[in-house]
Amino acid sequence: xxxxxxxxxxxxxxxxxxxxxxxxxxxxxxxxxxxxxxxxxxxxxxxxxxxxxxxxxxxxxxxxxxxxxxxxxxxxxxxxxxxxxxxxxxxxxxxxxxxxxxxxxxxxxxxxxxxxxxxxxxxxxxxxxxxxxxxxxxxxxxxxxxxxxxxxxxxxxxxxxxxxxxxxxxxxxxxxxxxxxxxxxxxxxxxxxxxxxxxxxxxxxxxxxxxxxxxxxxxxxxxxxxxxxxxxxxxxxxxxxxxxxxxxxxxxxxxxxxxxxxxxxxxxxxxxxxxxxxxxxxxxxxxxxxxxxxxxxxxxxxxxxxxxxxxxxxxx
Amino acid sequence: xxxxxxxxxxxxxxxxxxxxxxxxxxxxxxxxxxxxxxxxxxxxxxxxxxxxxxxxxxxxxxxxxxxxxxxxxxxxxxxxxxxxxxxxxxxxxxxxxxxxxxxxxxxxxxxxxxxxxxxxxxxxxxxxxxxxxxxxxxxxxxxxxxxxxxxxxxxxxxxxxxxxxxxxxxxxxxxxxxxxxxxxxxxxxxxxxxxxxxxxxxxxxxxxxxxxxxxxxxxxxxxxxxxxxxxxxxxxxxxxxxxxxxxxxxxxxxxxxxxxxxxxxxxxxxxxxxxxxxxxxxxxxxxxxxxxxxxxxxxxxxxxxxxxxxxxxxxxxxxxxxxxxxxxxxxxxxxxxxxxxxxxxxxxxxxxxxxxxxx
Amino acid sequence: xxxxxxxxxxxxxxxxxxxxxxxxxxxxxxxxxxxxxxxxxxxxxxxxxxxxxxxxxxxxxxxxxxxxxxxxxxxxxxxxxxxxxxxxxxxxxxxxxxxxxxxxxxxxxxxxxxxxxxxxxxxxxxxxxxxxxxxxxxxxxxxxxxxxxxxxxxxxxxxxxxxxxxxxxxxxxxxxxxxxxxxxxxxxxxxxxxxxxxxxxxxxxxxxxxxxxxxxxxxxxxxxxxxxxxxxxxxxxxxxxxxxxxxxxxxxxxxxxxxxxxxx
Numbered sequence: 001x002x003x004x005x006x007x008x009x010x011x012x013x014x015x016x017x018x019x020x021x022x023x024x025x026x027x028x029x030x031x032x033x034x035x036x037x038x039x040x041x042x043x044x045x046x047x048x049x050x051x052x053x054x055x056x057x058x059x060x061x062x063x064x065x066x067x068x069x070x071x072x073x074x075x076x077x078x079x080x081x082x083x084x085x086x087x088x089x090x091x092x093x094x095x096x097x098x099x100x101x102x103x104x105x106x107x108x109x110x111x112x113x114x115x116x117x118x119x120x121x122x123x124x125x126x127x128x129x130x131x132x133x134x135x136x137x138x139x140x141x142x143x144x145x146x147x148x149x150x151x152x153x154x155x156x157x158x159x160x161x162x163x164x165x166x167x168x169x170x171x172x173x174x175x176x177x178x179x180x181x182x183x184x185x186x187x188x189x190x191x192x193x194x195x196x197x198x199x200x201x202x203x204x205x206x207x208x209x210x211x212x213x214x215x216x217x218x219x220x221x222x223x224x225x226x227x228x229x230x231x232x233x234x235x236x237x238x239x240x241x242x243x244x245x246x247x248x249x250x251x252x253x254x255x256x257x258x259x260x261x262x263x264x265x266x267x268x269x270x271x272x273x274x275x276x277x278x279x280x281x282x283x284x285x286x287x288x289x290x291x292x293x294x295x296x297x298x299x300x301x302x303x304x305x306x307x308x309x310x311x312x313x314x315x316x
Numbered sequence: 317x318x319x320x321x322x323x324x325x326x327x328x329x330x331x332x333x334x335x336x337x338x339x340x341x342x343x344x345x346x347x348x349x350x351x352x353x354x355x356x357x358x359x360x361x362x363x364x365x366x367x368x369x370x371x372x373x374x375x376x377x378x379x380x381x382x383x384x385x386x387x388x389x390x391x392x393x394x395x396x397x398x399x400x401x402x403x404x405x406x407x408x409x410x411x412x413x414x415x416x417x418x419x420x421x422x423x424x425x426x427x428x429x430x431x432x433x434x435x436x437x438x439x440x441x442x443x444x445x446x447x448x449x450x451x452x453x454x455x456x457x458x459x460x461x462x463x464x465x466x467x468x469x470x471x472x473x474x475x476x477x478x479x480x481x482x483x484x485x486x487x488x489x490x491x492x493x494x495x496x497x498x499x500x501x502x503x504x505x506x507x508x509x510x511x512x513x514x515x516x517x518x519x520x521x522x523x524x525x526x527x528x529x530x531x532x533x534x535x536x537x538x539x540x541x542x543x544x545x546x547x548x549x550x551x552x553x554x555x556x557x558x559x560x561x562x563x564x565x566x567x568x569x570x571x572x573x574x575x576x577x578x579x580x581x582x583x584x585x586x587x588x589x590x591x592x593x594x595x596x597x598x599x600x601x602x603x604x605x606x607x608x609x610x611x612x613x614x615x616x617x618x619x620x621x622x623x624x625x626x627x628x629x630x631x632x633x634x635x636x637x638x639x640x641x642x643x644x645x646x647x648x649x650x651x652x653x654x655x656x657x658x659x660x661x662x663x664x665x666x667x668x669x670x671x672x673x674x675x
Numbered sequence: 676x677x678x679x680x681x682x683x684x685x686x687x688x689x690x691x692x693x694x695x696x697x698x699x700x701x702x703x704x705x706x707x708x709x710x711x712x713x714x715x716x717x718x719x720x721x722x723x724x725x726x727x728x729x730x731x732x733x734x735x736x737x738x739x740x741x742x743x744x745x746x747x748x749x750x751x752x753x754x755x756x757x758x759x760x761x762x763x764x765x766x767x768x769x770x771x772x773x774x775x776x777x778x779x780x781x782x783x784x785x786x787x788x789x790x791x792x793x794x795x796x797x798x799x800x801x802x803x804x805x806x807x808x809x810x811x812x813x814x815x816x817x818x819x820x821x822x823x824x825x826x827x828x829x830x831x832x833x834x835x836x837x838x839x840x841x842x843x844x845x846x847x848x849x850x851x852x853x854x855x856x857x858x859x860x861x862x863x864x865x866x867x868x869x870x871x872x873x874x875x876x877x878x879x880x881x882x883x884x885x886x887x888x889x890x891x892x893x894x895x896x897x898x899x900x901x902x903x904x905x906x907x908x909x910x911x912x913x914x915x916x917x918x919x920x921x922x923x924x925x926x927x928x929x930x931x932x933x934x935x936x937x938x939x
Contacts, residue, residue: 051447101651108392111447112594113650115587119643127636241583247451255447284466293455297440300452304443329814330807518802522810523792526778530786533775540735541853542761542790599777 009278022157023277024270029163029232031269032170036225037246038253038261039174040218045255046181047190047214048099049107049197053114054121056243058219061125062087063226063235067137068129076140087219090121095211103207104197122237131237136230143231166228173224177217178258190214194256241289248296254306263307268292319668335517352506357499366498366571367616373505374567375608379592380516380601381559386590387598388520389552390532391441392450396560396589398460401581402430403561404568405470408479412472419484419491419569420504426565427558433460434557435550442546445535457583464581481574492569501570508566512559517601519555528552529599591642595649597658606657614641682748688713688857688889689734694743696729696913703729704740705913711857716883716890718904718921720897722933725910727893728770731859734891735767736760747857762790766855768846770862770893776835780845783834784820787852788813820848823885824878840871847878851886858882860892864899872896876903901925909933 013020040055065086069079098113139145144161181187193200193210201207229239249268253260272295276288319340326332336342356369382396406429410422437456441449464470465477474480483493490496491504519525527548530538539545564581572580588611596607618634618641653659682688687710696704704726711717719727732738734745739754746752747763766787775783792813798806821827824844829837834845843863850858863879864872876899882888894900900907901921909917909930917927924930 098647098651105650105654108446109650109654111392111450112590113647115590115594116643116646116650119591119639119646121643123636123639123641123643127633127640131632131636244454244583247454251448251451286462286466290455290458290462293451293458297452297455300444300448301440304448329811329818333810333814515800519799522799522802522806523789523794524796524799526782526786527789529778529782530775530789533777534773536737537769537773537775538786539757540737540761540767541787541849542758543786544758 004282005279012278018157019277023273025157025159025163027270027273028266029160029166029269030273031266032163032167033225033229033232033265034246034249034269035262035265036170036173036221036228037243038249038265039177039258040221040225041246041250042253042256042258042261043177043214043218043221046194048211049110049194050099050114051107051111051255052117052218053111054117055218055222056246057118057121057237057240058087058090058222059226059229059243060235060237060239061090061121061226062219062223063136063230064125064129064134064237066223066227067134067230067235070137070140071129071134076137079137080141083223084220087223088216091212091215091219094215095208099211100208122240126237133234133236134230136227136235141227143227160232162228162231166231169224169228173221174258174262177221181258186210186213245292248292250306251296252299252307254308257306257308260306260308268295271295319665319671321669333521335521349510353503357502362498365502368613370498370502370505370571372605372608372612373502373509374563374571375589375592375612376605377509377512377566378560378563378589379596379604379608380513381556381561381563382589383593383596383598383601383604384516384520384528384559385438385552385556387593387600387603388525388528388532389549389556391438391549391552392446392590393453393553393556394450394583394586394590395437395453395456395460397581397583397585398457399430399434399557399560400564400567400585401460401464402433402557403427403564404479404581405464406430406561407565407569408472408481409470411482411484415482415484418486420486420508423508423565423569424562427562430561430564431554431558434560435554438550438553441549441553454583457586461582479568479574481569481572492573494573496570505566505570508562512562513601516559520601524551532599591646594646595656597656600656600658602661603656603658606661610645610657611642614638614645682713684712684714684887686713687711687746688748689891690746691730691734692744692746694730694733694740694745696726696733696738696740702913704733704910706743707910707913707915708743709908709915709918711889711891712906713889714883714887715905716879716892716903718892718894718900718907719910720894720900720907721910721916724912726913727910728861729913730910731767731861731891731893734760734857735765735859761853764854764856765859766850766853766857767859768843768850768861768863770865772839772842772846774834774842774846774849777833779831779833780821780826780837780848781817781830783845784817784848784852785813787849788817790853817852820851823851823881824848840867840874843867843871843875844878847875847882851882854886855888858888858890860890860894862893862895864894864896872899879903 037056037059040058041052044050044052044055062083066079066083069082070076074082094117098117099110102110102113144165146161148159148161150157150159181190189200189205189210192203192205193207197207226235233239245268249261249264251264252267253262253264272288272291275291276285280287321338324339326337331337336345357365360369378396378400381399382393385391385393403426407422407426410425411417411419414422437453440452444452468477471477471479481492483490483495485491489500491500520528527538527543530541530543531545531548535545567580568574592607592611593604594607595610596605597603615634615638618638622634649656689711691710692708694704694707695702707726707730719730721727729738733740736755736757736759744751744753745755747765775786778786792809794806794809798804821830824847826841826844826848829841834842837845847860847863860879864875867875879890879892880903883890892900892904904921906919907917907921907924908915909924909927911933916929916933917924919927
């Protein structure tokens with residue numbers, strides 16, 4: 001028994017290094033996607049202190065809108081721009097209808113409001129575009145297709161081109177966001193709002209404007225994530241369970257840390273793929289569904305503030 | 317005019333500390349109980365009882381459980397569905413091994429199993445709070461859901477992978493299984509719900525309830541006043557899961573009559589019950605009933621009501637509309653009245669008290 | 676642990692010896708020693724950030740100092756859990772009111788009685804028998820405190836809705852409900868107007884008179900400190916710079932420098 005848990009999996013890893021590399025690669029790819037969703041969370045949390053439960057759903061909604069518009073006969077690139085527009089409208093609507101009336105309410109109320117938002121977005125998306133799974137229009141958007149094969153370590157590793165593209169695009173986007181946050185006037189205002197709504201208002205920062213911007217940015221992140229994810233599987237709200245995986249990533253990385261979201265995403269992605277592949281068979285498989293949460297939970301017990309968070313000093 | 321407290325003097329502390337200090341409230345409760353116990357079973361159709369009343373009571377019980385931990389103690393739990401599942405499976409195993417014991421005892425006893433599981437998953441609450449804890453409870457949800465599917469012992473190795481509710485008799489009357497009439501099942505649930513509501517009210521009005529609320533409102537101050545945080549939080553989790561577990565057992569045995577965990581106890585169930593608590597009112601027992609009633613009735617109206625008045629509605633569309641409506645309602649309530657329907661009810665009572673001369 | 680001894684009035688109820696507290700690199704308290712005698716009002720004063728509140732947090736076990744010993748009722752300890760401190764009779768109020776906002780005044784003060792309530796879970800379930808008797812006994816004691824603090828009219832009002840001055844009073848009531856031997860008051864008069872301050876002073880003196888409670892008081896209003904306290908300890912940047920009767924402290928050069936600044 002102990003042998004099966006502690007030794008055998010590592011023997012397997014050593015015996016077939018190409019499989020190990022393949023598994024880690026799969027994990028990294030999943031991890032990038034988790035990290036992207038988590039990134040959307042972090043953006044909104046940093047700027048408005050709102051724990052946006054709907055971020056995962058926004059990913060699906062963005063993907064669904066893009067595909068849905070294309071199915072209705074809109075050319076791919078135009079559909080992309082329209083979708084960006086839709087995400088903008090969504091950001092404005094959320095600010096106007098949800099955030100503005102709830103200014104200065106406890107965080108927990110805003111958190112629950114995003115549950116409501118989740119349901120509205122699901123209902124709206126399915127109502128307009130139908131609930132059945134759809135094919136992402138990766139070809140039409142000029143994303144690379146097909147696979148690459150590498151012969152290493154006495155075996156072969158297969159890599160989807162789209163995954164490489166996803167990783168590259170994700171890195172570019174994260175770099176752009178980091179620069180934006182650190183060096184622009186709006187970025188500074190965003191960080192001020194994150195610290196205190198009232199103080200930010202008192203120095204003349206327009207909360208409403210900041211919120212629209214940040215939700216719009218999160219919407220764009222969601223759209224890119226939606227495209228990448230959709231290209232790997234179908235687009236449907238069935239993905240929402242997977243979208244929840246971004247939550248343990250956040251725990252690992254801390255709610256306000258962009259690097260935390262990325263590193264956390266990769267750790268969770270690789271961790272769960274390795275666990276599923278090497279330890280899953282011991283208990284009948286399917287542990288992918290919860291192992292991420294357990295990793296995060298175990299981690300929390302040791303370091304409650306996350307990977308990159310500051311130590312919390314409680315005051316009275 | 318009719319709702320006046322003038323002239324009702326409380327002469328003892330025990331009278332002042334009663335759950336319903338006003339005569340009118342006591343009369344009101346008696347009337348509600350009478351309607352629930354006599355009028356509904358005799359005048360309601362079988363369809364009404366089994367589609368509206370039974371689920372409503374089950375949901376109210378589950379919402380009560382979640383409200384104990386989230387509304388009273390301030391710990392968000394997203395694992396309600398899973399804790400309900402523990403209750404259902406525990407009850408199934410218990411009645412399989414001891415078929416002779418009245419099923420009602422096992423339904424209540426199954427609560428202890430889910431209380432134990434709930435306390436285990438409540439352990440992280442010592443070190444983590446707020447959103448982090450909410451995510452931690454998701455671990456419980458997904459892990460337990462996985463157990464329900466992957467451990468065949470739990471569902472007695474049935475080929476269907478589901479609980480198959482056996483027929484159990486008490487005094488020759490079938491309580492569970494295909495032969496139990498909706499009326500019998502309704503009475504059993506009603507009894508359980510009334511009893512457990514009374515117990516919840518007792519506990520929450522006393523020392524334990526006060527320490528829950530103290531932890532919710534200001535945990536540091538509570539700790540410095542001698543309330544042990546871990547113990548209190550674990551008790552809240554255990555008590556909450558007890559209620560959820562019993563709700564799960566009644567749901568499986570007296571409402572569904574069997575089924576798969578992936579349908580009945582998944583994450584969406586957790587969300588729905590959370591919504592019931594939010595809309596009904598965090599930290600209010602009566603709110604659980606309001607929330608359960610509202611959220612259970614909306615889909616029924618959409619599914620059966622609209623076609624009945626001539627508005628054709630495909631099943632899928634009804635579901636989408638339901639999502640939209642529920643989501644909208646949640647945001648509406650959070651904006652208009654973050655304390656939910658229960659607060660609206662209080663305000664109404666306050667207005668009644670001064671009606672017809674509000675100044 | 677040494678069992679708690681009986682302390683006669685005038686003997687040291689609490690002794691703080693060479694306590695140092697750090698948060699990472701920040702030194703909140705450095706090598707501070709002082710004592711509090713039974714039955715006295717002991718003021719802790721000093722400029723903002725001097726470590727006064729941290730000192731109270733150390734005393735009731737919320738912060739654990741890296742160095743130093745604390746002797747309470749003859750039992751010496753390096754650190755202690757907050758609930759142990761509470762059960763040994765240390766109660767406190769907070770600088771920023773830390774009431775249970777969703778609960779009524781009555782319930783807030785009842786929470787202060789939690790440690791004294793013993794009825795079992797079983798009876799709690801029925802809210803009958805011992806559980807109910809206990810509730811009534813403690814309710815009577817809470818009503819005495821409510822009378823004492825003159826807050827009868829807000830008995831059933833949720834404390835979140837009360838004005839600041841009353842909240843401070845309810846908080847004092849909550850601490851009194853614990854029947855403390857040592858009462859730690861963290862700026863009980865911050866943000867109050869003159870009348871409210873006078874009321875609060877009266878209550879504090881009454882507490883000392885009626886219940887014989889030992890009080891440690893943090894306060895910025897020098898008039899109040901000089902009038903109320905028997906002895907004063909002065910902190911600056913986490914160090915003790917003076918200790919003595921109000922008059923001694925008032926004349927101390929280090930204290931004058933700390934408050935008025937030093938000419939360079």
